[in-house]
Amino acid sequence: MSTAIAFDLGASSGRALLGRLDHGVMSVEEIHRFSNDPVRVSNRLHWDVLRLFHEIKQGLLSGKQKFGTPGSIGIDSWAVDFGLIGQDGELQRNPYHYRDIHTDGIMEEVLESIPAAEIFSKTGIQFLPFNTIYQLAALRKYQPELLNSASRFLMIPDLMRYFLTGEQLGEFSNATTTQLYNPIQAQWDQDLLQRLNLPSGICPPVLHPGEEAGRLRASIREELGLDDIPFYTVTEHDTGSAVVAVPALERDFAYLSCGTWSLMGTEVEQPVMHDQARELNFTNEGGAYGTFRLLKNIMGLWILQESRRSWEKKGLLYSFPELVNMAEEAAAFRTLIDPDDDLFLPPGDMPARIQDYAAKTSQPVPQTPGEITRCILESLALKYRMVLGHTEMLSGRSFRGLHMVGGGIQNEVLCQWTANAIGKPVWAGPAEGSAIGNLAVQFIARGELSGITEARQVIRQSFGVKVFEPDMYSIWDEAYGAFCRLLSSEG
Numbered sequence: 001m002s003t004a005i006a007f008d009l010g011a012s013s014g015r016a017l018l019g020r021l022d023h024g025v026m027s028v029e030e031i032h033r034f035s036n037d038p039v040r041v042s043n044r045l046h047w048d049v050l051r052l053f054h055e056i057k058q059g060l061l062s063g064k065q066k067f068g069t070p071g072s073i074g075i076d077s078w079a080v081d082f083g084l085i086g087q088d089g090e091l092q093r094n095p096y097h098y099r100d101i102h103t104d105g106i107m108e109e110v111l112e113s114i115p116a117a118e119i120f121s122k123t124g125i126q127f128l129p130f131n132t133i134y135q136l137a138a139l140r141k142y143q144p145e146l147l148n149s150a151s152r153f154l155m156i157p158d159l160m161r162y163f164l165t166g167e168q169l170g171e172f173s174n175a176t177t178t179q180l181y182n183p184i185q186a187q188w189d190q191d192l193l194q195r196l197n198l199p200s201g202i203c204p205p206v207l208h209p210g211e212e213a214g215r216l217r218a219s220i221r222e223e224l225g226l227d228d229i230p231f232y233t234v235t236e237h238d239t240g241s242a243v244v245a246v247p248a249l250e251r252d253f254a255y256l257s258c259g260t261w262s263l264m265g266t267e268v269e270q271p272v273m274h275d276q277a278r279e280l281n282f283t284n285e286g287g288a289y290g291t292f293r294l295l296k297n298i299m300g301l302w303i304l305q306e307s308r309r310s311w312e313k314k315g316l317l318y319s320f321p322e323l324v325n326m327a328e329e330a331a332a333f334r335t336l337i338d339p340d341d342d343l344f345l346p347p348g349d350m351p352a353r354i355q356d357y358a359a360k361t362s363q364p365v366p367q368t369p370g371e372i373t374r375c376i377l378e379s380l381a382l383k384y385r386m387v388l389g390h391t392e393m394l395s396g397r398s399f400r401g402l403h404m405v406g407g408g409i410q411n412e413v414l415c416q417w418t419a420n421a422i423g424k425p426v427w428a429g430p431a432e433g434s435a436i437g438n439l440a441v442q443f444i445a446r447g448e449l450s451g452i453t454e455a456r457q458v459i460r461q462s463f464g465v466k467v468f469e470p471d472m473y474s475i476w477d478e479a480y481g482a483f484c485r486l487l488s489s490e491g
């Protein structure tokens, strides 16, 4: 039997899963779970990366106590954010959270000097204001001394791996999310770096998923009483790992990775870089084994997470299942929002923002947590229908149904409403998609699975999928009409 540990750091929580592969059956056991709490210092929002590193060590300890030394370790996390390493090898400052204000207005400034079409033709990556390229441009503008003294920038999984192994290495899937990596040239885009006055020397060498990436450093082995353990690069962008774990039977499938964000799209062999893809703000993120993820970011369950936090501040504590139950009790299709309105990107009082949006668009203003949750979930399901249609158009494919993976599939009402909205079945599972995809790449790298096709079959057999058949399509179809009218009136 083979074992491996996957660390999967999501924007709302992190976990360590011990994976076992035994005669073609994979099983997982959660050995550690922790919240990932952004930290506000005056008006700046940071990730607490040292705490995340501490939690990774706790995970290693817990794994050792329960199961001894694992065969290998892989780390994946949310994309775009990074730490800067100084000449002395130290982390220069706590990384900013991608929802921090330091990039406000920066993307617009960059696009004045380099046209969007040019950046897209080099990178194939969507325009999100918090992409690494704009974070680095913000550093160049506001803290040039930091950039000048840095020797490397390391994306979050690379940073954690550096702390654990001492190796400063990058990884392809996450490198592409910077919008500075050129997948056609298979290197950091030197022209973009130069035009933005970014030192190309800070970009790390880029490994592909499934390469050996160092060993647990002696000081940590001693500290935790562990043996020597190899690290592998996995698909270190969590969405990339989640897509590896999609238990699809057919080659051309549609997926929705459903967590803090909703990432919807299809796997392609070549980036889709034409104008229509750029105009619809689709992306082509690098994946494992020569694949790309043609997908779109949808704001996702972040809006519900943040609403829950607002209610909690008022002393109203609800679990996600409680909120979902209350949503089911509330009236249908009373108020809709565009989940991707810029209003919902920064942290803050989402219920109040939803109420403002409703008033501004002359819709009934939802009052109760149930009404607000219903508005969020229905609007997400309708947005999924729109983006699925765009994915079909851009890829020239027609999908029989939709695979959903990620923590959000525990919300079975959302799975059912998604099936209703798209008028096709939803195949849900696994919920721990990113961690399972992370483990799969380690097992492939170690020669214990033959490749991604076998990995997906093993995942399907080992974890199964739950099927949600579409229902009440005509009611949802009518609501979709109203949703489209709302979005076009909002411009």
Ligand code: ADP
Residues within 6 Å of the ligand: 009, 010, 011, 012, 013, 258, 259, 260, 261, 301, 302, 304, 305, 320, 321, 324, 406, 407, 408, 409, 410, 411, 412
């Ligand atoms: P991330 O990896 O981005 O941190 P996850 O994949 O863990 O996110 O998904 C977290 C989301 O899943 C939460 O925001 C919540 O909406 C949803 N969720 C988690 N558990 C449940 C549950 N028991 N019932 C309903 N929804 C849930």
Ligand code: LRH
Residues within 6 Å of the ligand: 010, 011, 077, 078, 079, 080, 098, 237, 238, 239, 259, 260, 261, 263, 297
């Ligand atoms: C999901 C995710 C997504 C990125 C965002 C920053 O966790 O990695 O793919 O766009 O976080």
